[in-house]
Amino acid sequence: MRFGIVGTNFVSDMFMKAASYVEEVKVVGVCSGRKENAIKFALKYDIENIYDDYISMLESGEIEAIYIATPNVNHKKMTLEALKRKVPVFCEKPFAVNDKEVKEMVESSKKNNTYLHNGIVPLYTQNLQIIKDNLEKVGKIRKVTFSFCKYSSRYDAYLKGENPTTFRNELANGSIMDLGIYVLSDAIALFGKPKSLNASAILLETQVDACGTIILSYDEFEVVLLHSKVSDTEIVSEISGEKGMIHFEIPSLINKVYLTLKEDNVKTQISIDNEYPYMFQLKDFVKNVKEGNIESNKVPHSLSILIHEILTEARKQSGVIYKEDNI
Numbered sequence: 608m609r610f611g612i613v614g615t616n617f618v619s620d621m622f623m624k625a626a627s628y629v630e631e632v633k634v635v636g637v638c639s640g641r642k643e644n645a646i647k648f649a650l651k652y653d654i655e656n657i658y659d660d661y662i663s664m665l666e667s668g669e670i671e672a673i674y675i676a677t678p679n680v681n682h683k684k685m686t687l688e689a690l691k692r693k694v695p696v697f698c699e700k701p702f703a704v705n706d707k708e709v710k711e712m713v714e715s716s717k718k719n720n721t722y723l724h725n726g727i728v729p730l731y732t733q734n735l736q737i738i739k740d741n742l743e744k745v746g747k748i749r750k751v752t753f754s755f756c757k758y759s760s761r762y763d764a765y766l767k768g769e770n771p772t773t774f775r776n777e778l779a780n781g782s783i784m785d786l787g788i789y790v791l792s793d794a795i796a797l798f799g800k801p802k803s804l805n806a807s808a809i810l811l812e813t814q815v816d817a818c819g820t821i822i823l824s825y826d827e828f829e830v831v832l833l834h835s836k837v838s839d840t841e842i843v844s845e846i847s848g849e850k851g852m853i854h855f856e857i858p859s860l861i862n863k864v865y866l867t868l869k870e871d872n873v874k875t876q877i878s879i880d881n882e883y884p885y886m887f888q889l890k891d892f893v894k895n896v897k898e899g900n901i902e903s904n905k906v907p908h909s910l911s912i913l914i915h916e917i918l919t920e921a922r923k924q925s926g927v928i929y930k931e932d933n934i
Contacts, residue, residue, distance in 0.1 A: 614676035745848030781815030808925035
């Protein structure tokens with residue numbers, strides 16, 4: 608499957624590494640907001656075609672699918688342009704700025720009978736399914752805490768007044784859109800739609816969140832979601848029940864999962880060691896396109912919409928508003 612890439616930041620490097628594990632995938636084209644970046648990327652990975660813009664790439668006849676790794680504000684526009692040309696789309700997280708945009712993208716996928724992929728890595732992993740399969744073992748769930756707090760190297764640049772893209776409201780960035788989306792997506796994939804939610808955040812002068820907390824309420828337990836781009840943490844992500852607990856490392860990958868039962872108090876690794884979790888979603892993409900599907904059964908469009916409905920509400924409660932919200 609011949610891919611074109613839009614965007615050349617570090618997540619595009621992750622995509623290229625994943626592509627090296629999937630023999631059906633070959634990246635044949637690249638473009639970037641700055642052509643010099645596209646040239647460097649093409650030289651780095653021996654990509655044969657460099658395009659001035661993504662429309663030229665879409666209309667070149669050279670690509671069979673497109674990977675979108677651009678600023679969040681561009682996701683919807685670029686996705687719609689690809690779908691109306693019936694080019695399958697692999698769009699990086701967050702899928703779009705808000706739930707309204709996600710719904711537009713999904714409707715276009717249906718209208719054009721073209722596959723649309725939500726690039727949220729952990730939801731395609733074997734280890735997420737392992738967590739689901741072991742939930743009953745911990746008994747009645749009473750408390751859940753998922754945490755993804757990671758000091759951004761770009762925060763230093765922000766403090767120096769350099770205005771990096773990571774903390775710019777006009778690009779629909781911030782902690783909840785970058786890291787919070789992972790813990791939120793993991794929670795919704797595991798537990799479904801909550802009865803209610805409460806969210807708060809600490810805002811920077813640029814009116815994006817530096818860090819925040821989301822509390823999802825279910826019938827018999829709460830899920831506390833912690834996210835930060837201005838601090839680190841040693842808090843693990845944990846599902847605590849009356850008979851035991853499950854905890855896992857790195858919510859964006861779910862690379863290690865452990866089960867501890869009260870009856871013996873032995874911590875056991877239950878996860879599968881995977882060399883590169885990102886590759887699972889790329890394999891899923893190829894499979895679904897070949898089968899003529901418009902959505903993945905691992906992350907159906909309905910799940911993407913639900914995640915972004917809750918994400919949008921949590922963001923608004925936190926005071927993070929983008930112009931695309933039209934508030």
